[in-house]
Amino acid sequence: MKLVKQSRLQYQDQTSDKVYEVDLCEVGTNQYLVNFRYGKRGGNLKDGTKTSSPVNLTEATKIFDKLVTSKTKKGYQPEGQAAASPTPKPIVKLEMPNVEGAAKNIVSRLKQAAEQADGHGGSPAAKAISIWGSIKKIIKETTGYAKANPTGYQWPLTRIVWRAGELKIKEATPFLLKLPIGKNLIEQYSLIWALGKCGDASIISHLDDLIKQKKVLKPAKALAREVKRSLLNDADCLKWSKKLLATLPADYQEAIKEKDNIKLLTALEKTVKKQKTASDEIATLYLLDESSTVRQSLRAWIKKAPMKGGGHFQGIRQLFKAAEFRVDGEMYGLIAHKVFTNNAGYSVDYWRDYVYVEENGRWINVNVKKELASPKSRIGFSEKTKTYFEKRSWRTLRKKAEQGDLDYIKMAVGILSMYTDKDKKNIPPYTHYTSERVNGRWQYTNHVLHYTDYSPYDTFNQILYKNSPRYKSNTSRTAWVLKTDVKKGDTTDQREEAYPELWDKVPQGTLHLLATSNCTPVQEFAVRTAKANMDNLMPYIDEDFICILLKKPYNDTALLGLDLARQKYLSGKPSAKLILALINSIIPEASQLGLELLDKQQDLLKDTSLVISCLFTPHKELSKVFGNILTAHTFSEEQSKDIVAVASAKLLAYSSNASDQDKAIITNASNYLVAHFQDQLSKSSFTTIQNFLDHPLPEVKVFGAKLLLSDTIDKTTIPEPLILGLINGESPEMREVGIELLGKLPNEKLIEKRELLKGLCLSPHSEVRKNAHPIVANLAKKDKIFGQTFTNEIVMFLLRTEDSEDRDQDIRALLENHLGEFVKELPLRKILQLIHSPRKAANQMGYELLNTHKTHEDLKMRQIVRLANHEMYPIRQWCWNVYKNQPARIKYESSEAVRLVDAKWDDSRDFAFDYFRKNFAQEDWTPEILVSICDSVNPLVQQFGKELITNFFEEKNGEQYLLQLSQHPTADLQQFATNYLDRFATDSPEKIKELELYFITVLSGVNKSSVAKERIFNFLRKEALKNEDTAKVVAGILTRQSAMMVIRDKAQCIKIMRDLQQVYPDLPMSAKLKDIETYPV
Amino acid sequence: MLFNYKYSGSSQVDSNASSTSMSFAPDTLREPTFFRGTLSKNIPFREAISALHDVVTSDLRWKPKDKDEYKAWAAEQERIYLEEMRAKSEPIKIKVKELQKQLSVINAQSSRIMRPFYEAQSKFYSYLYKKDYDAWFVLDPVITVHPDEIFYECFSQDESSYGRLGCSYEVFKNINEFECGTTNIDYSDALYKEFQKIRNYKETDFVVDPSGFEVNTDNEDSFKELKIDLPDSWVRGFLQVSSAMTLDSTQFDLHPMDVYNFCFMLRRNKTRVGPRYIKFVLEPGQPIKAIFEPWGKEIVCERSPYLGNESKEVKIWGRRRLLILERLIPVAKKFKVRLLGTGLPSFFIADLGDMNFTLGLSGWTKNDWSKAGNFDLMAPRADVDLYTKKKIFETLKENWQESSDDLAKRMNLDKSIITGALSAYTQAGSVMYDMNKNVYRVRELSREKLPMDKLRFSNERERSANQMISQNRVSSNGQSIGDGKIKITGSVGRNQYNTELVIDSDQRLIEAECQCHFHQKNKLFQGPCEHILATRIHFNKSKFN
DSSP: OEEEEEEEEEEEOSSOEEEEEEEEEEEETTEEEEEEEEEETTSOOEEEESOSSOBOHHHHHHHHHHHHHHHHHTTOEETTOOOOOOOOOOOOOOOOOOHHHHHHHHHHHHHHHHHHHHHOOSOHHHHHHHHHHTHHHHHHHOHHHHHHOTTOOOOOHHHHHHHHHHTTOGGGHHHHHHSOOOSSHHHHHHHHHHHHHHOOGGGHHHHHHHHHOSSSOHHHHHHHHHHHHHHSOHHHHHHHHHHHHHHSOHHHHHHHHHTOHHHHHHHHHHHHHHHSOOHHHHHHHHHHOOSHHHHHHHHHHHHHOOSOHHHHHHHHHHHHHHHHHHTOHHHHHHHHHHHHHSOOSBOOBTTBOEEEEEETTEEEEEEHHHHHHSTTOSOOOBHHHHHHHHHHHHHHHHHHHHTTOTHHHHHHHHHHHHOBGGGOOOOOOEEEEEEEEETTEEEEEEEEEOBOTTTTOHHHHHHHHTTOSSEEEOTTSSOEEEOTTOOTTOOOOSOOSSOHHHHHHOTHHHHHHHHHOBOHHHHHHHHHHHHHTHHHHGGGOOHHHHHHHHHSSOHHHHHHHHHHHHHHTSSSOOOHHHHHHHHTSSOHHHHHHHHHHHHHOGGGGGOHHHHHHHHTOSOSTTHHHHHHHHHHSOOOHHHHHHHHHHHHHHHHHOOTTOOHHHHHHHHHHHHHHHHHOHHHHHTSOHHHHHHHHHOSSHHHHHHHHHHHTSTTSOGGGSOHHHHHHHHTOSSHHHHHHHHHHHHTSOHHHHHTTHHHHHHHHTOSSHHHHHHHHHHHHHHHHHOHHHHHHHHHHHHGGGGSOOOSTTHHHHHHHHHHHTSHHHHTTOOHHHHHHHHTSSOHHHHHHHHHHHHHHOOGGGSOHHHHHHHTTOSSHHHHHHHHHHHHHOHHHHHHTHHHHGGGGGOSSHHHHHHHHHHHHHHOOGGGOOHHHHHHHHTOSOHHHHHHHHHHHHHTOOGGGHHHHHHHHTTOSSHHHHHHHHTTHHHHTTTOHHHHHHTHHHHHHHHTOTTOOHHHHHHHHHHHHHHHHHOHHHHHHHHHHHHHHTTOOOHHHHHHHHHHHHHHHHHOTTOOOSOOOOOOOOOOO | OEEEEEEESOOEEEEOSSEEEEEEOBBTTSOOOEEEEEESSHHHHHHHHHHHHHHHHOOOOOOOOOOHHHHHHHHHHHHHHHHHHHOOSHHHHHHHHHHHHHHHHHHHHHHHHHHHHHHHHHHHHHHHHHHTGGGGOOSOOEEEEOSSEEEEEEEOTTSOEEEEEEEEGGGEEEEEEEEOEEEEBOOOHHHHHHHTTOOTTSEEEEEEOGGGGSOOOSSSOOEEEEEEEOOHHHHHHHHHHHHHTTSOOEEEEEOHHHHHHHHHHHHHOOOOSSOOOEEEEEOTTSEEEEEETTTTEEEEEEEEEOOOSSOEEEEEOOGGGGGGGGGGTTTOSEEEEEEOOTTSOEEEEEEOSSEEEEEEEOSSSSOOGGGOSSOOTTSOOSOOOHHHHHHHHHHHHHHSEEOHHHHHHHHTOOHHHHHHHHHHHHHTTSEEEETTTTEEEEOOSSSSOOOHHHHSOSSHHHHHHHHHHHTTOEEEEEEEOSTTOEEEEEEETTTTEEEEEEEOTTSOEEEEEOOSHHHHHHTTTTOOOHHHHHHHHHHHHHHHO
16 A cells, blocks of 8 residues: 555634544555545544545546545644732820829818818717718719719719829828728728829828827728838938837848848748748738848748748738838849739639638638638639739839839839740640621621730730730730731831830930840830930940940840940950950840950950850851961960860760750850860870760760870770761761770771771661761772772662652762772663663663763664653753664664664653654665554554655555455554555465455454455455455354344345355355245235 | 552563563562473464463453543533523524624633643643553462463453463473462552563563572662452452352363454454353354354354253353463464353463463353342352361362362372362362363462452442352342343242342342331442342342252
């Protein structure tokens, strides 16, 4: 079958891309067929024919043209033509209350009350009840307040009195004095408090009077004493203190005299244990408060005191009130912090008035009210109390601030300085839902609340973040949360604290915080505020303060310190202290600067303690600078001995639970020591080294091992288990040193350890693998046999499943960088093994070896073709390049080379199709090769084969094509073979006999190849009629096939059998000829 | 059950324009079995081994359609309809329409942009599928070398078809060496593709490669180790079908064109409703008739008369499995058919001259509980003591294959003892019955002994149902209720539970009722209870008797 004419059509639109190919082929003398193929471009095309039996050229051309036209009409064409940040809330400058106006009102009302009391008859007690009780009425009648307070809520007298004290209205004192002392605590307490705030020394006698009165309650009396203390002048105060001291028990007095705060604390604890309560003693001690002894022991006691039981809590509560009155920021802050950060002991509400308390080791149920009433109460700090303290403390501060009272700063500093980073609370976000009715349907929205790190502490947050754009208090003021659209970790440059104007007035408070606070947000706040007021603060800042700032573990603070140091002290000759502070700062820049300064003043290095503290700096990245300094400086024998001794002692002093930073410091220091004090270190005895090696910390062990590396030690004397122990050590540094030690062993010893080295190269630890490389490289250089053996062995590990990360890469690096000359010598078999391994690294290695060290001549054609099936693109490409560059070889070995068309990969296959179409001409193809292409299982390849056969058809090979292609198992090729039937099997009974199985196979195809079947039937009929031998064969086939139920084929069989019977009446056949019975019409 | 194999390398077929060499890698863990020869009947061998491949990969179980995409579309459409309904006012409707128009444009754009991605993705998936294609096969075929023939056996993925290709030594031109025994061979899809290149004009070497027994010293993973976890049901199915071969059966021959006609019938028609059986109507001396339901079409096998003595009707299900025989039609001389009975395994043996191909089909393609309790193929047939059994097996092993008559003569034992003992070994997978030559052959299915106690019944209920029947505690009674359905009532067990079950024309249990606790609790969700099973088995037995 030879191709005479072909039309290749294509159809492309948005959704389809298909081709239609029509062939006009010559199959014999003036015998032509019109076949076609169609389908998706690049896909498996479907075959068909318009001529089941050959026709003459005119007719064939007609059929051909008709088909092409009809397709063109359908649209076929010949191939070849055709998101914003929230606006910051402006800081509302609270207007100072008009003290004048308010005071006027208050005084007038107090006056009224006093007058009423004056005019009131009866006993003082009755008078008091009357006055304090009927005050509401009075207020109602006063015009100003009723108007100012339209809700109708009236201030009780207690509150007016309290307010007078808050505003420190001196004018109110006479009226206050006139007021009778009330019956309940709140009345007594506010009156005394107001007197204390408004009055002066003249009221002391009145206070003394009150203290003596029986009806004045205990807390009120304690306050009265506190008030008295504040009003006394120094001399009188001293006198009174002495008197008070005398009232204390003997052991207290003794301790105070001896200034022994621990003894005093013990005494205090003893009292609490004995009496269950020590509120009197505590109050007295606080009143004394002239010495640090008393203060320290009180502070210590508060810190230790459990937050339970009246015995403890009563005292604490009393102290808190006293500190508040005294504006003792330190004490106030201490107690506030203690209360806020501790959990409440119990909580009660109106339906539950019983709590469990411990009694003699058992838990019993007690009535809250009764228990609290007892002086030895075992409960005291309730949930309610805690909330009260929180609210009260901020209220106190707020009231002060609103009046512009600078005491606010004192108290705020007191509170803030007590918080530390340990108080940080990590509260998970809380999600809640709200529902809303929209168009009659309920819609649910979820809200997520993110809590701040110090969320539960209201006062703390109020002070720091009252004006914050980031944080806000929740509605119930129980927690601080992030505002909407703010993320945790967002920063702001804005001043966020409450009452910034007060801080600006007394910025020194921030300096105190900077120096003492260990709390990140406080430091951030202090830095920000201090920076804003730097001009005012400059005079207070000295070198010591800067050193403190530099040493702080807070970046901002240390930066501020660095800034200040630059401004103030670095122009001249900075002191050793400052330099040390700079070096030890957490800011690398400061350390750098410190080292630079040190470099300039080398004489400071004489101070060995400075050198040692520099050695133990946490900054690893500065090692170079410090190293340079150390290199430039020569230490005297004495100095270096000193340094090494102290440093060694310091290293050995670390315990096994050292922090990560400590470990880094150890590593750093030991590196310095090894680098710069080698001479001195090499003198260390083996016992000293053993000490280091026995240390529990791996970092110290590494230092010991590094000492072993010193030249003075004969490596062969080091026991092998020690080296192996280091190599298998738990830290990377240990293993590194271990390998370094191993590397120092003499070559002849190492060569024997090939297995060990191989093991090291395959170790799960990357540093072990990498450090083993130079050793192997060195040995390979010295001993070629070792190198080759090692290479051959290690390369095969690429074929094994990897059990440690990046192992493959390291093996490859070793092979490429150090064993290059041996890799070249690897046999081809191994390279191919690598390439065809299922492992990627092996493939890559194999490819590189192939690409660099092998040419196509080293490979058999079959091996080259196999590369085209590889998953790695470059390997396939390598194979294609061989084809491109070696056309002569490809042609010479064409029977093998042509197998490329059967490649698994589309790109290889497409390359092959293209290559053979372009490079192979008629003379290069043999029928065997063409048939072997058709033998492929892939329909695309079969199609390619068919195309080649049609294009390069030669008459002499037609018979071979017919006989060989007819054995193909697919219906497609079987049909293709029918094209050659007429031309090459005609008049040849032997061939027909040979093709018998083929005929049966095609005819037995269930529900397929109708064209082929028709051609075969036609052919068989034609031939059988010519020759009796053929007829016998055909009769056999037909006899077998005629049993089928397919009417068309069965009819064909019968028809042919009838014809044969007529020609050869003796032919044995299953069909018998019957005369047709005719019926009369 | 866990099967372990260790192959040295892979089986390979290497063919070029003039020759083909097939080299099978056997399981190195089993006793060495090897064979070397050159094929002489190339094309029939090719067709037969391809048919065997069809058995290995056959899985005709019903798989539900993947309707995810449709459901997603429907959900989206529903939303659109709802929106349209909700948009009451005219302007909104217009707006919605406009937006939808815009949306469709955007969707078109997005699909245009995403198309290369999806194409690449699907390409990648198909690559993965191809790469791991061999993982889809269940168990590698078993190859057995015997003094008279070499044969392959395999069992399909859907646990319902058994294939056996026996090649007598006439198929080979020159046999160099062989060692009798059984082994598994490494088998892959690539191998099947290479089989297709076998031609008459090419010299074809056939090797079960003994070189795999050499020890490889390199560091690579050159051995291919496979651990295949076969479901117990698979192994049970295999053993059931092979033990069914030893049972008495109705036999007749079919002309190749009759099988052609069967295949044609199955290819041209589609079954949408049951029943889906072929009914063979066998009248002595008359041509065999095959009736295909539900179409009611009849194929009369004019050239294949039934030679038995009594007329019979046998129904078989799972007929689409017969299409496996399609490739054998041109090369087959005739097909021998063995039918065990309605709903029981059937066997089609293609006579390919020097080769024979046996296709064994279990009762149904999918042997689920609804068809359970039909016939206990694994039941012991005769009581033979252990010593005699072992001796018979040892004697058979001397010759590898022998008919029961010869063996009986040789051992001077009664034939029934021999068949009893050998059928027990067949059930245990140590012996197979060759239906073509009517001989027993030694063939150890697995390296280790199979746990027979585990494999006999699929669950506890089946065991106790059989126990109740053997204790005569079951009575049953059936009546036809139209539509081909049969209603069976029974009374079972010590408690005399009343059972009632309905079986349809496909022998499926479609309704069942029992008074026991298990049934009251689970109904049929976990399969029928032992009483229902017992009723059914009893009814079937009484029907056969």
